[in-house]
Amino acid sequence: MIRTFFCTSAIALGLGSVASAQVVLDVVAWKGNEAEPAGLPELIEKFEAANPDIDVELTYVARKDVDKVIPPRLQSGNPPDVTMVDSSLVDLWGGAGFLADLGIDSDWYARMQPSVSKVMTRDGGIMVFPLEVIGMGNFVNMDLLAKVGIEKAPVTIDELKAACTALAAEGISPMIFAGGFPAMLYVGANGIDLNGVSPAEYGSGDLKFVDDDNFNGSLDSVRDLVASDCFDPKLQAGLDPWATAPEEFRAGRVAILPQGAWNIGSFSSIDGLNYQFAPMPSRFTDVGLALDLVGPGWAIPKDAANKDAAQKWIEFFADEENLNVFLEAEGAYSPFVGGKSTMPDLAATYTQARADGSLILWPFSTLEFPKPLQSEWEDSITGFLLDIDQPNEKTLQRWDDIIEDNM
Amino acid sequence: MSSTLDTATPVAQAAPDWDLIRRRTKSVLVHGFILTLVAIMLLPLFYMVMMSFKTATEISQNPLGLPSSLYWGNYMAALSSMGYVRSVLNSLGITVSVILVVVLTGAMAAYPLARLNNRISRVIVMVMALGLATPNFVTITPIYVIFRDLGLLDSYLGIVLAFAALKLPLAVFFYTGFIAAIPIELEEAARLDNCNNWQIFWHVIRPLLAPVTATLSLFVMLMVWNDFTYPLLLLTDKDKLTVMIAVYKFVGNTGIDPTKLFPAAVLGSLPLLILFAVFQRRIMSGATAGAVK
Amino acid sequence: MRARNSLYIFTIPALVVLILFFVHPIILTFNMSLTSFKGIGEATDVGWSNYERIFTRERYLREVWVTLWFTVIVVTSLTITGLFFAAMLHRLPLIRNFARAALYTPAMMSFVVVGYVWQFLYSPINGGINVALRDLGLGAWEQNWLGDPSLALYSVAFAQIWMFTGFTCAIFLAGFAGIPEEIGEAGRLEGASSWQRFRYLELPLLGPSITVSVVLTTIGTLKTFELPFILTKGGPDGATRMLSIEIIDNLFGQYKFGFASALSIIMLIIVLAVAFLQNRVLRNRENVT
Numbered sequence: 001m002i003r004t005f006f007c008t009s010a011i012a013l014g015l016g017s018v019a020s021a022q023v024v025l026d027v028v029a030w031k032g033n034e035a036e037p038a039g040l041p042e043l044i045e046k047f048e049a050a051n052p053d054i055d056v057e058l059t060y061v062a063r064k065d066v067d068k069v070i071p072p073r074l075q076s077g078n079p080p081d082v083t084m085v086d087s088s089l090v091d092l093w094g095g096a097g098f099l100a101d102l103g104i105d106s107d108w109y110a111r112m113q114p115s116v117s118k119v120m121t122r123d124g125g126i127m128v129f130p131l132e133v134i135g136m137g138n139f140v141n142m143d144l145l146a147k148v149g150i151e152k153a154p155v156t157i158d159e160l161k162a163a164c165t166a167l168a169a170e171g172i173s174p175m176i177f178a179g180g181f182p183a184m185l186y187v188g189a190n191g192i193d194l195n196g197v198s199p200a201e202y203g204s205g206d207l208k209f210v211d212d213d214n215f216n217g218s219l220d221s222v223r224d225l226v227a228s229d230c231f232d233p234k235l236q237a238g239l240d241p242w243a244t245a246p247e248e249f250r251a252g253r254v255a256i257l258p259q260g261a262w263n264i265g266s267f268s269s270i271d272g273l274n275y276q277f278a279p280m281p282s283r284f285t286d287v288g289l290a291l292d293l294v295g296p297g298w299a300i301p302k303d304a305a306n307k308d309a310a311q312k313w314i315e316f317f318a319d320e321e322n323l324n325v326f327l328e329a330e331g332a333y334s335p336f337v338g339g340k341s342t343m344p345d346l347a348a349t350y351t352q353a354r355a356d357g358s359l360i361l362w363p364f365s366t367l368e369f370p371k372p373l374q375s376e377w378e379d380s381i382t383g384f385l386l387d388i389d390q391p392n393e394k395t396l397q398r399w400d401d402i403i404e405d406n407m
Numbered sequence: 408m409s410s411t412l413d414t415a416t417p418v419a420q421a422a423p424d425w426d427l428i429r430r431r432t433k434s435v436l437v438h439g440f441i442l443t444l445v446a447i448m449l450l451p452l453f454y455m456v457m458m459s460f461k462t463a464t465e466i467s468q469n470p471l472g473l474p475s476s477l478y479w480g481n482y483m484a485a486l487s488s489m490g491y492v493r494s495v496l497n498s499l500g501i502t503v504s505v506i507l508v509v510v511l512t513g514a515m516a517a518y519p520l521a522r523l524n525n526r527i528s529r530v531i532v533m534v535m536a537l538g539l540a541t542p543n544f545v546t547i548t549p550i551y552v553i554f555r556d557l558g559l560l561d562s563y564l565g566i567v568l569a570f571a572a573l574k575l576p577l578a579v580f581f582y583t584g585f586i587a588a589i590p591i592e593l594e595e596a597a598r599l600d601n602c603n604n605w606q607i608f609w610h611v612i613r614p615l616l617a618p619v620t621a622t623l624s625l626f627v628m629l630m631v632w633n634d635f636t637y638p639l640l641l642l643t644d645k646d647k648l649t650v651m652i653a654v655y656k657f658v659g660n661t662g663i664d665p666t667k668l669f670p671a672a673v674l675g676s677l678p679l680l681i682l683f684a685v686f687q688r689r690i691m692s693g694a695t696a697g698a699v700k
Numbered sequence: 701m702r703a704r705n706s707l708y709i710f711t712i713p714a715l716v717v718l719i720l721f722f723v724h725p726i727i728l729t730f731n732m733s734l735t736s737f738k739g740i741g742e743a744t745d746v747g748w749s750n751y752e753r754i755f756t757r758e759r760y761l762r763e764v765w766v767t768l769w770f771t772v773i774v775v776t777s778l779t780i781t782g783l784f785f786a787a788m789l790h791r792l793p794l795i796r797n798f799a800r801a802a803l804y805t806p807a808m809m810s811f812v813v814v815g816y817v818w819q820f821l822y823s824p825i826n827g828g829i830n831v832a833l834r835d836l837g838l839g840a841w842e843q844n845w846l847g848d849p850s851l852a853l854y855s856v857a858f859a860q861i862w863m864f865t866g867f868t869c870a871i872f873l874a875g876f877a878g879i880p881e882e883i884g885e886a887g888r889l890e891g892a893s894s895w896q897r898f899r900y901l902e903l904p905l906l907g908p909s910i911t912v913s914v915v916l917t918t919i920g921t922l923k924t925f926e927l928p929f930i931l932t933k934g935g936p937d938g939a940t941r942m943l944s945i946e947i948i949d950n951l952f953g954q955y956k957f958g959f960a961s962a963l964s965i966i967m968l969i970i971v972l973a974v975a976f977l978q979n980r981v982l983r984n985r986e987n988v989t
Binding site: 437438441442444445448449451452454455512513515516518519520522523527531534535536537538539540541542543544545546549550553569571572573575576577579580581584585587588604608618619621622625626629632633651654658663665668669672675676679680683684 | 707726785817867912
Binding site for chain 2: 030034069072073250252
């Protein structure tokens with residue numbers, strides 16, 4: 001009896017250990033679902049084909065919910081094997097010691113663009129494998145511009161003002177400038193001199209916004225746009241930048257929309273919408289300023305159960321061919337040096353501006369501007385639009401107050 | 408109008424019965440008025456269903472109009488990636504279980520609180536109120552830790568317990584209010600017949616709570632069905648996921664795509680609507696009968 | 701009174717649950733509120749400075765005011781609309797079930813969807829409401845529903861009322877169901893009009909349901925977060941920023957768990973205070989009639 005028992009358990013254990021060679025890789029990401037596939041479904045298939053002993057389980061958790069749902073798992077020692085992170089999560093979770101160092105001696109680290117690796121490296125280690133750098137600029141409806149005789153997307157402020165005046169005269173709504181995001185892009189592009197001081201100096205409180213020529217000039221420039229009939233500031237204040245504004249652009253009811261390149265997928269799905277993605281007109285450059293958002297990446301929690309499989313997952317994405325599937329679906333640029341661009345032709349002006357060096361990394365994504373400042377920008381710029389003739393310092397002082405609070 | 412009472416002579420009946428006509432017209436008008444109000448209330452939802460049948464291009468060009476044809480493509484796409492049947496069954500099972508637990512425990516707890524008015528019961532009521540007043544996110548991490556320690560993660564039992572616990576204060580509050588309205592004579596009569604506490608509760612009090620139970624069940628059903636934070640937190644097995652988690656897959660991070668989300672949302676809420684319609688008719692008819700007695 | 705005291709056993713399951721799921725987390729939250737915890741990792745003690753900050757900054761006091769005022773508007777309206785529909789439907793048995801289900805459907809949809817639909821309806825340029833007004837020739841009444849600071853709170857309140865009228869109506873209908881038929885009959889025989897029957901016969905007997913409805917909707921509205929957040933995110937420039945939005949923003953936007961916990965405790969105290977006050981007033985009113 002006992003012998004049979006031991007025999008059976010030995011066999012079972014033996015079988016069990018063969019069966020346990022099948023690893024289940026638990027991946028959490030805020031992409032890869034129906035709404036934002038980002039090429040992940042097909043990449044997962046490819047990965048599983050190349051690694052038959054690994055089964056990938058991708059759980060979609062929206063970025064807002066990641067804050068709620070993942071920290072309990074990290075803290076109780078039961079984290080996913082791979083989790084998507086962005087710079088603020090790296091700061092928070094990495095700073096608390098929950099992410100593993102992926103090693104700066106790896107092959108892909110050396111290939112990172114210097115600006116990106118500078119942002120992502122901390123304390124001599126790197127805890128995130130960056131997946132993308134995504135552009136933010138102006139979406140321009142070329143058909144509407146053609147109606148007023150303009151053939152080229154405006155990339156300087158004068159071109160922009162001229163386009164606005166012409167469009168408004170024809171009764172076409174020229175531009176969306178919602179305070180919650182589009183306005184921020186313009187204000188940032190005209191307040192940060194790409195050849196001047198680094199945004200980090202404002203973020204650390206060394207420089208004050210209130211006395212700053214650049215940001216004062218930026219707000220003045222907004223008034224110029226209003227004077228050229230680009231938009232009605234009071235109306236723009238209540239406009240939702242994430243669902244309503246892109247919908248207006250898709251419907252062809254507005255000519256210019258500052259937004260992020262992640263909209264390219266949904267804009268291209270509309271038949272008959274002839275548009276381009278152009279860099280943001282800025283006072284500091286003649287070819288428009290490319291605003292690059294440092295996007296999310298993969299991280300391996302320190303307590304992950306399947307670290308080897310997780311490493312393989314990261315190596316898989318370090319392969320340019322695989323990464324390009326992701327980048328093309330996302331409408332983003334590679335964070336690594338070299339490699340061909342997967343961006344469509346309609347983004348040619350933006351890609352060109354990048355190539356010409358007319359580009360800054362969006363300071364909220366690099367944490368040069370602290371996170372609390374982002375919601376303050378949203379609120380205060382909306383407030384500015386509601387009362388556009390108020391003195392600049394009312395708005396700028398709020399930014400300085402937040403920076404001070406944050407220290 | 409006493410002439411209407413005189414139905415003996417056929418001649419009198421030939422004259423139109425204005426009183427009846429007036430009452431009928433008034434009835435029709437009132438019914439119509441309320442129905443119109445209800446229809447107006449439903450306009451936004453009607454709009455949502457309309458949008459789920461349009462293509463993306465149609466939505467952009469003609470947001471308010473009726474769809475040119477019922478485009479089922481969105482629904483096909485949604486169904487094929489939702490694991491619909493399984494997730495609906497999960498949601499149903501979890502919701503019904505939670506309702507049963509909450510109704511029973513809540514009514515039981517409310518009974519002494521409604522009848523006895525001393526310091527102990529007042530303290531308990533205060534704790535109950537605390538439960539109602541707590542903001543939602545306060546409980547997330549503690550529940551996760553407790554469940555992990557009890558081994559209840561990723562289990563049906565765990566999620567049912569979690570939901571039941573969260574809705575319990577609501578049930579107690581509901582029942583305390585309504586039990587207080589039940590005349591004490593009924594209980595005293597039963598006590599004279601030598602019934603113990605449990606018998607009184609089960610045979611006298613419980614049936615009279617039918618309308619309240621029905622209403623409470625509908626509320627709990629709604630809250631549990633639509634919640635996706637707790638299933639997201641506590642369930643990881645793909646086969647255990649609820650239908651709202653499946654709908655959640657269609658939500659993006661920046662803005663939403665109505666052609667993807669709305670069909671999924673309609674599909675997600677459809678079982679709830681059907682449950683509601685069926686449930687309501689049965690329980691409500693039973694409820695009114697019980698109350699009259 | 702042994703039978704009476706043994707009644708307490710009935711409350712034990714509920715009590716256990718409450719202590720585990722509510723009392724314990726609240727104690728944890730209070731402890732967190734005395735620190736500058738970031739949600740993960742170590743927590744450093746900062747004493748009462750979080751609370752100090754709340755009481756000395758205009759921003760947070762304004763949010764308390766916005767929250768309270770919003771709640772007053774929503775609860776009052778919900779009670780009126782709920783009573784109206786319930787009273788009418790009580791007299792119209794033919795359409796009662798259908799109408800109740802119909803009124804309930806807004807609450808059955810998920811917040812994300814409802815928020816999106818209302819955002820579209822309220823959109824200033826080509827939103828459903830403004831376009832409809834234009835088509836009806838009432839173009840002069842077009843407004844910037846969510847973007848005008850003086851209007852935004854009421855627009856959000858309207859959407860909230862739309863969503864939850866079914867709730868209060870259902871509660872009141874349950875209350876009506878508990879009113880014996882004979883009372884209505886007696887009233888009709890006495891020649892009382894519909895309104896008189898409602899005012900003098902039914903309303904007093906609805907005491908318990910009014911209490912339940914008012915207290916529940918108050919607590920729910922004080923805590924409400926999803927719909928206002930999706931519609932305005934607290935904008936424009938803080939005109940609709942309620943305590944709940946501020947808490948979530950600090951919790952998950954800025955990772956200031958310690959401060960958010962302090963705000964949560966303050967919110968908890970406000971909710972409890974309001975609930976108790978209401979309960980006392982309403983229960984007394986119930987007993988008097």
